[in-house]
Amino acid sequence: MAKKKSFAARKVGIVGASVTPFKGRWVEKTFYDLAQWATRDALKDAGISPAEVDAVAYGIYNDIFERAAIPEHPLQGIIGLPNKPGIRVTNGGATGIYTIASAFAFVASGMYDTALVLGVEKATDCYDFVSRSATPEVIKTIAWSGDSFFEQKIGWTASDSYAEVILAYMDEHPGDLKPEVTAKISSVLSEHVKTNPYAQRQFDQVTPEEVLNSRYIVYPLKEMEICVYSEGAAALILAEEETAKAIAKNTGRPVVWITGVGLSNEWSFAGKGMNHWGRIYSHHVAAQQAYEMAGITDPAKEIQVIELHDAFIQQLEISMAEMGFVPMGRADALIDDGLMLDGGPISVNPSGGLLYCGHAVGASNIMSAWAARNELIDKGKHRALVHGTGSTICQYGGVAILEHED
Amino acid sequence: MEQRKKVIPESYIPIEASRTLRLEGKDYLLMNDAMYTFYERSMGEFSQFFMALRDEKKILGCRCSACGIVRCPPMLTHCPDCAFAPTEPIEVGQTGKLLSTPPITYFATSMFLDKAPFGRGRVVLEGADTALSIMLYTTTGILTPGIMKKGTEIKVVFQDERTGQISDIFGVPTSELTPEQVQKPGLLTSELNWAAVKEPDLGQATEEAKRVSQGALVELESLLKEMNASKRASKAIENWKRTIAVKTPAVEFGLIIDNGRIWLEKGRPKSSDFVMATEDIRVLLDGLNYKGAITDAIVKRKLWISKNIEFVTIFKLDRLARFLAREKKEGAAKG
Ligand SMILES: [Zn+2]
Numbered sequence: 001m002a003k004k005k006s007f008a009a010r011k012v013g014i015v016g017a018s019v020t021p022f023k024g025r026w027v028e029k030t031f032y033d034l035a036q037w038a039t040r041d042a043l044k045d046a047g048i049s050p051a052e053v054d055a056v057a058y059g060i061y062n063d064i065f066e067r068a069a070i071p072e073h074p075l076q077g078i079i080g081l082p083n084k085p086g087i088r089v090t091n092g093g094a095t096g097i098y099t100i101a102s103a104f105a106f107v108a109s110g111m112y113d114t115a116l117v118l119g120v121e122k123a124t125d126c127y128d129f130v131s132r133s134a135t136p137e138v139i140k141t142i143a144w145s146g147d148s149f150f151e152q153k154i155g156w157t158a159s160d161s162y163a164e165v166i167l168a169y170m171d172e173h174p175g176d177l178k179p180e181v182t183a184k185i186s187s188v189l190s191e192h193v194k195t196n197p198y199a200q201r202q203f204d205q206v207t208p209e210e211v212l213n214s215r216y217i218v219y220p221l222k223e224m225e226i227c228v229y230s231e232g233a234a235a236l237i238l239a240e241e242e243t244a245k246a247i248a249k250n251t252g253r254p255v256v257w258i259t260g261v262g263l264s265n266e267w268s269f270a271g272k273g274m275n276h277w278g279r280i281y282s283h284h285v286a287a288q289q290a291y292e293m294a295g296i297t298d299p300a301k302e303i304q305v306i307e308l309h310d311a312f313i314q315q316l317e318i319s320m321a322e323m324g325f326v327p328m329g330r331a332d333a334l335i336d337d338g339l340m341l342d343g344g345p346i347s348v349n350p351s352g353g354l355l356y357c358g359h360a361v362g363a364s365n366i367m368s369a370w371a372a373r374n375e376l377i378d379k380g381k382h383r384a385l386v387h388g389t390g391s392t393i394c395q396y397g398g399v400a401i402l403e404h405e406d
Numbered sequence: 407m408e409q410r411k412k413v414i415p416e417s418y419i420p421i422e423a424s425r426t427l428r429l430e431g432k433d434y435l436l437m438n439d440a441m442y443t444f445y446e447r448s449m450g451e452f453s454q455f456f457m458a459l460r461d462e463k464k465i466l467g468c469r470c471s472a473c474g475i476v477r478c479p480p481m482l483t484h485c486p487d488c489a490f491a492p493t494e495p496i497e498v499g500q501t502g503k504l505l506s507t508p509p510i511t512y513f514a515t516s517m518f519l520d521k522a523p524f525g526r527g528r529v530v531l532e533g534a535d536t537a538l539s540i541m542l543y544t545t546t547g548i549l550t551p552g553i554m555k556k557g558t559e560i561k562v563v564f565q566d567e568r569t570g571q572i573s574d575i576f577g578v579p580t581s582e583l584t585p586e587q588v589q590k591p592g593l594l595t596s597e598l599n600w601a602a603v604k605e606p607d608l609g610q611a612t613e614e615a616k617r618v619s620q621g622a623l624v625e626l627e628s629l630l631k632e633m634n635a636s637k638r639a640s641k642a643i644e645n646w647k648r649t650i651a652v653k654t655p656a657v658e659f660g661l662i663i664d665n666g667r668i669w670l671e672k673g674r675p676k677s678s679d680f681v682m683a684t685e686d687i688r689v690l691l692d693g694l695n696y697k698g699a700i701t702d703a704i705v706k707r708k709l710w711i712s713k714n715i716e717f718v719t720i721f722k723l724d725r726l727a728r729f730l731a732r733e734k735k736e737g738a739a740k741g
Binding site: 028131139154155156170204210213223278 | 418479506536555573700721728
């Protein structure tokens with residue numbers, strides 16, 4: 001594991017945030033307009049104009065979804081930031097968290113005082129004319145992310161790749177990830193989403209029984225344990241300490257500080273000596289780095305809100321174990337011991353998560369940060385963790401710690 | 407396995423066209439389109455590996471000259487764990503053990519719809535230290551959970567016609583093969599004894615079963631009526647056309663899907679796209695009532711379909727059931 005050196009940098013805070021509605025399909029808008037919409041709303045939230053933004057980091061996952069290479073170039077003018085630095089980040093499912101980390105580094109380093117984090121994604125324009133439905137073509141588009149020499153031609157998909165990790169974990173811990181627990185978690189998240197008016201599935205509450213009854217997509221994953229593809233955009237405004245405080249004074253919304261960031265990319269090929277099979281080591285390493293930077297020693301006691309990238313419920317459980325909230329092999333404690341139930345010590349995915357709010361890939365983790373910030377400010381909570389995962393076998397992991405001092 | 411002549415099958419390619427979609431009183435344009443690039447791809451340092459599959463029915467790994475680890479597939483020419491000491495090609499065995507329990511894909515991408523359900527698993531071949539990812543099949547019919555798990559011994563099988571790619575090989579459990587087949591290097595698909603796709607013998611219906619079936623049919627008809635009345639549910643089967651011959655011991659009928667509508671026709675249909683057979687008509691009825699997916703009924707062998715490719719239609723039926731259940735539920739919630 002890479003050792004993190006002592007971290008000396010400027011303090012960085014979130015002073016504005018927005019999301020567009022996440023929808024199964026945005027026929028009415030291209031990604032140009034979605035991106036501008038999120039930018040407009042984030043700037044409005046921070047009470048600043050484009051002139052006061054020094055740089056932008058774009059989170060756009062997949063060129064094929066957007067149907068353009070370098071999909072971000074038209075956005076620079078559209079969002080009102082011509083002749084300013086822009087960097088596009090693409091890191092699979094974890095694109096959003098890596099985009100936040102990149103903009104964080106821009107500001108923490110002293111290079112820029114303010115930065116816009118802008119995530120946007122289309123997906124469901126992809127269409128399979130044979131089965132006359134979008135989904136097989138959407139998952140094909142994502143399947144171009146498998147290794148091109150050895151994996152793409154044997155039916156690699158994101159679901160089967162994550163399923164591999166989950167099954168390997170289940171080989172090691174056969175009593176964990178019980179179907180009734182994963183079903184209950186999905187049901188709990190479907191209740192959370194009720195209060196998120198931007199969510200794709202705001203009114204799609206499901207019972208554990210319905211989850212258990214939903215069909216297998218890839219064994220052992222059932223339809224209602226898998227996130228849904230979405231289209232939408234999300235944005236954050238980051239600022240260094242003095243600027244952040246000035247903006248907060250103006251808006252009356254307190255600064256939510258980013259006090260820790262961790263990122264990790266594992267090997268992408270499994271095998272003896274080449275992977276910690278049955279573990280999601282990237283999430284463990286990213287969390288440890290972020291905790292170290294934020295000075296957290298006991299995450300389960302010191303973190304109250306988690307916005308976790310729930311690509312799959314089983315992976316949510318393993319990720320919670322990897323990040324130290326439940327023991328490895330006893331992730332079902334999330335439900336069995338009531339940890340993430342109403343009234344429990346940890347609020348997990350108040351947004352409804354990617355299962356119910358939706359997975360507009362480049363925007364997803366940014367939506368999670370938006371939701372975590374709202375939860376901290378509106379509910380007066382102290383500390384939140386935002387998590388992202390991506391690439392084959394959960395290879396990429398990212399964690400950010402958000403803090404609210406008031 | 408089907409041999410395709412073109413890199414992109416003709417049937418995948420849409421015609422040049424556009425259409426207008428009206429949403430909340432405003433028109434929007436939808437355009438048939440594609441983003442395509444053709445390659446004459448150089449296989450570089452992997453050439454030997456793929457040519458060995460194609461020409462010699464051999465599997466190569468690479469051995470680190472310093473630590474001796476044998477990686478298969480031969481991912482790299484120099485070992486990153488040994489100050490980039492060079493690796494050298496080495497042949498590995500054609501049987502091995504699964505590193506972990508493999509996932510099974512029931513809902514595949516548009517390129518693999520005709521291959522599902524399939525497993526994909528990592529096999530540590532004899533003589534190798536790392537795992538090779540390959541497709542997994544059973545010779546006994548539809549692949550269901552439990553047939554293969556961590557540690558299951560797998561034999562690599564070669565396609566009869568090979569072009570030098572990873573899909574030239576796949577794995578089956580050695581327990582389904584004769585000792586001679588397990589021993590044989592370069593075992594071919596055509597040498598395996600694949601279970602014939604044959605209809606299950608449903609046996610004779612009792613008088614009681616016939617009575618129950620009649621009741622179920624009435625229920626089914628009224629459920630289909632509800633589906634046709636729901637605009638949202640109909641979306642699941644829009645632009646889709648299939649005639650399904652449904653066979654149960656007590657009754658046979660046709661289930662007709664035609665562009666957003668679904669209905670039942672009594673008696674065996676004159677012609678059908680595929681056959682669905684089950685001992686208990688309730689299995690189908692429950693599926694359409696959103697009490698247990700039809701996909702899972704097939705996985706659990708409670709329901710049989712004559713063509714795996716028709717999982718596409720099964721998914722649409724599962725979706726139809728979900729859309730209707732969801733509409734009813736939201737209707738109830740809104741009072
Ligand atoms: Zn070595």
